[in-house]
Amino acid sequence: MGSMATRMIGWFGDGNGYVGNLNLSPEVANTASVTVDWHDPNPTQRWDLKIQPFYTYTHNYINVRRLGSFSNGLSMLGFVNHNAQSYGINASGSVRLWDRHAYGRGELVGNINWVRGVDLVTHSGLYHQMPANGVIGLHETYENWTGRVEVTLVKSKDTVDWLRNEPRTPGYALLGLGGSYRWRYFTLNAELANVLNQRYYLPLGGLSLGDYDATGVLGPLPGMGRSFNMNLTAAF
Numbered sequence: 001m002g003s004m005a006t007r008m009i010g011w012f013g014d015g016n017g018y019v020g021n022l023n024l025s026p027e028v029a030n031t032a033s034v035t036v037d038w039h040d041p042n043p044t045q046r047w048d049l050k051i052q053p054f055y056t057y058t059h060n061y062i063n064v065r066r067l068g069s070f071s072n073g074l075s076m077l078g079f080v081n082h083n084a085q086s087y088g089i090n091a092s093g094s095v096r097l098w099d100r101h102a103y104g105r106g107e108l109v110g111n112i113n114w115v116r117g118v119d120l121v122t123h124s125g126l127y128h129q130m131p132a133n134g135v136i137g138l139h140e141t142y143e144n145w146t147g148r149v150e151v152t153l154v155k156s157k158d159t160v161d162w163l164r165n166e167p168r169t170p171g172y173a174l175l176g177l178g179g180s181y182r183w184r185y186f187t188l189n190a191e192l193a194n195v196l197n198q199r200y201y202l203p204l205g206g207l208s209l210g211d212y213d214a215t216g217v218l219g220p221l222p223g224m225g226r227s228f229n230m231n232l233t234a235a236f
Contacts, residue, residue, distance in 0.1 A: 014207060015165075015207050016077050016165065017074075017075070027062055028060060029059075051089065051090075055086075057084075057085050061119065063119050064077035064080065082119050082120065091111065092109075105142075106139070106140050108138055109136075109139055125159035131155040134153050135153070137151070144182045145181055148176075150175075150177075152173065152174045156169065167206070167219065176192065178191035191230070207221065
């Protein structure tokens, strides 16, 4: 156990321990995808819609096998090669609602993304894959000003990598407001995120190890509450 412990590292920061494997083969991924693009035939293109389904088969996908368990329920894992597959769809679209000199231009935009990955040996979900998610937003542009109202929608994370004790998380919806002003080489951006101060958990945040140290409860990592963010960028 002592010699193994000297080669064990945290690696992913998820509380598990990982043991290296010098005999791993490199991953080789083969992807097939197609993009379908519909748009307004008018040169002004008042609307557009893109849909991209895809399928990926990965030879020698680098995953893990369980070597043992710790007293807190987390695991000691060793790297191994398995074959894996993932498939999903990405879609985006927009439609112009108005375009007037007095009011500027308003657009309704949205996107949705979904992926499902499976280890073909353990039949577990692939690690760190986002559940179905999307954004619906209303964007307004007037001269050098832009503004946006966006709703981010995330489905519950039910497909997880149980070998790594990846937590399941509930779905959520977040409201965000933002805007920017462009002047010469500079752009000032401001954003109010999670306007309603919704409590939610990050699907890819892993386990909250800090909370575990303080309370002894091992659960998913909470997301950020209401926050105001501002930045200034310059392009030359």
